[in-house]
Amino acid sequence: MREQPTNAKKRVELLDIYRGFAILGIFVVNIVIMNSTFLNQDEFAKQWTSNIDQISEKILQLFFYTKFFPIFSLLFGLGISMQALKMFDENKLSFSFFGRRMLILFIFGVLHIAFLWSGDVLNLYAILGLFTTLMIKRSNRLILLLSAIFFFFPFYDQIFESLFNFLNFRPETYLKEHTAITVNQIIRSGTYLEGIKLRLLEYLSNIPMLFGFLAPIAISMFLLGLYLGKNKIYESLDSFIQQIKKPMLMLTLITTIYRLTFLFIFVNQDFFSSENYSQILIKIMVLSDVVMGLFYLWIIGWIYYKTKWKKLLSPLKYVGRMALTNYIMQSFIGLLLFSSIGFKLYETLSPSKTLLIAIIIFICQIKLSKIWLTHFMFGPLEWAWRCLTYQKLLPIKK
Numbered sequence: 128m129r130e131q132p133t134n135a136k137k138r139v140e141l142l143d144i145y146r147g148f149a150i151l152g153i154f155v156v157n158i159v160i161m162n163s164t165f166l167n168q169d170e171f172a173k174q175w176t177s178n179i180d181q182i183s184e185k186i187l188q189l190f191f192y193t194k195f196f197p198i199f200s201l202l203f204g205l206g207i208s209m210q211a212l213k214m215f216d217e218n219k220l221s222f223s224f225f226g227r228r229m230l231i232l233f234i235f236g237v238l239h240i241a242f243l244w245s246g247d248v249l250n251l252y253a254i255l256g257l258f259t260t261l262m263i264k265r266s267n268r269l270i271l272l273l274s275a276i277f278f279f280f281p282f283y284d285q286i287f288e289s290l291f292n293f294l295n296f297r298p299e300t301y302l303k304e305h306t307a308i309t310v311n312q313i314i315r316s317g318t319y320l321e322g323i324k325l326r327l328l329e330y331l332s333n334i335p336m337l338f339g340f341l342a343p344i345a346i347s348m349f350l351l352g353l354y355l356g357k358n359k360i361y362e363s364l365d366s367f368i369q370q371i372k373k374p375m376l377m378l379t380l381i382t383t384i385y386r387l388t389f390l391f392i393f394v395n396q397d398f399f400s401s402e403n404y405s406q407i408l409i410k411i412m413v414l415s416d417v418v419m420g421l422f423y424l425w426i427i428g429w430i431y432y433k434t435k436w437k438k439l440l441s442p443l444k445y446v447g448r449m450a451l452t453n454y455i456m457q458s459f460i461g462l463l464l465f466s467s468i469g470f471k472l473y474e475t476l477s478p479s480k481t482l483l484i485a486i487i488i489f490i491c492q493i494k495l496s497k498i499w500l501t502h503f504m505f506g507p508l509e510w511a512w513r514c515l516t517y518q519k520l521l522p523i524k525k
Contacts, residue, residue: 138448139361140441141431145424146202146450147443147493152195152423154457155485159187160246161461162481163474164329167307175477183478188390193416196248196341197348198424199450203252204259204349208356211263225260228516229253235451235512243458245329251337251345259349263357270354278347278417281410283339291335301332314466314473322466344417368428379422382415389415445496446489449506453492460488501525 163171172184214220236250262270291298313325360367389412398404430436446453463469499506503523505513510523
């Protein structure tokens with residue numbers, strides 16, 4: 128017997144606002160990488176010495192890098208738990224359903240990498256999301272414990288290095304024939320087929336960072352989101368936000384002091400060149416960035432419930448309701464902006480210009496999403512994902 132769509136319930140608007148905010152932050156970070164890949168990013172950044180570009184770079188470091196990936200991961204885990212609980216209440220909970228749902232997301236990710244952009248995380252989300260669904264019936268204590276262990280475990284680099292050696296997998300070899308110059312030529316002047324080949328090679332070469340750095344953050348946040356969902360925090364967000372006010376503000380203050388010290392003092396000291404010291408300091412910096420991301424969620428919630436500025440946040444919900452569609456749309460726009468099939472702007476935009484363009488594009492996404500949702504119940508990719516998951520053609524028009 129095939130699963131049937133669960134009965135619709137009123138959406139939690141604040142969660143959609145959170146998702147929209149996360150999509151904005153992710154694009155602000157991603158467009159920097161679209162403009163110049165990791166292979167040449169450090170050298171490329173050195174040429175932008177004007178005050179406005181230096182300020183833009185500090186804004187990115189202080190307020191964007193490593194803050195929004197944890198947010199979106201947390202919301203993804205929360206979404207899994209909310210859907211699972213809804214299915215459980217209707218006696219429809221099925222692991223095969225979630226397995227199929229994650230498989231389809233994985234396929235979306237592969238297509239995203241090949242045809243649009245190598246910086247995809249959907250396939251990573253699909254793999255880790257499948258593990259998260261196995262934890263739905265586990266105790267809250269175990270879920271929280273695993274969340275902490277996955278985040279703070281210090282030996283991922285060594286484990287993956289051993290695993291890659293065992294599998295004879297050499298990520299560093301995939302781009303060995305490419306330089307910053309050849310990458311620039313392919314992206315700006317090469318054929319679309321050459322672009323596909325380069326994206327696949329880039330993805331393979333980035334696997335150590337994907338699974339050694341991003342995956343631990345993602346699974347930790349997935350499990351934290353699962354914990355919050357199992358405890359139905361979304362039903363009492365107002366009181367929960369008030370309850371955690373003091374510890375959230377105190378933790379944010381402490382970690383912000385560390386972040387500023389790290390960015391403006393530690394990185395310029397001789398001891399930072401020591402691998403042992405730098406790894407510890409960077410790990411604490413990542414933790415501080417994650418705390419800042421969680422603070423963003425808290426402050427948005429506080430503004431939403433406690434002030435008169437709710438209307439300023441409300442437009443974000445339209446992008447949030449179509450998060451998958453807008454995420455993929457951003458990659459398509461990036462392809463048009465930077466590659467040979469579009470405006471060929473790769474490695475031509477300064478930090479201030481990429482920041483401005485990202486904000487302008489996001490504002491357009493808000494307007495387009497609002498228009499779309501006036502006529503349809505789901506974004507186009509959300510609808511396709513839903514149809515493939517339930518294995519039937521579902522209505523989309525209102």
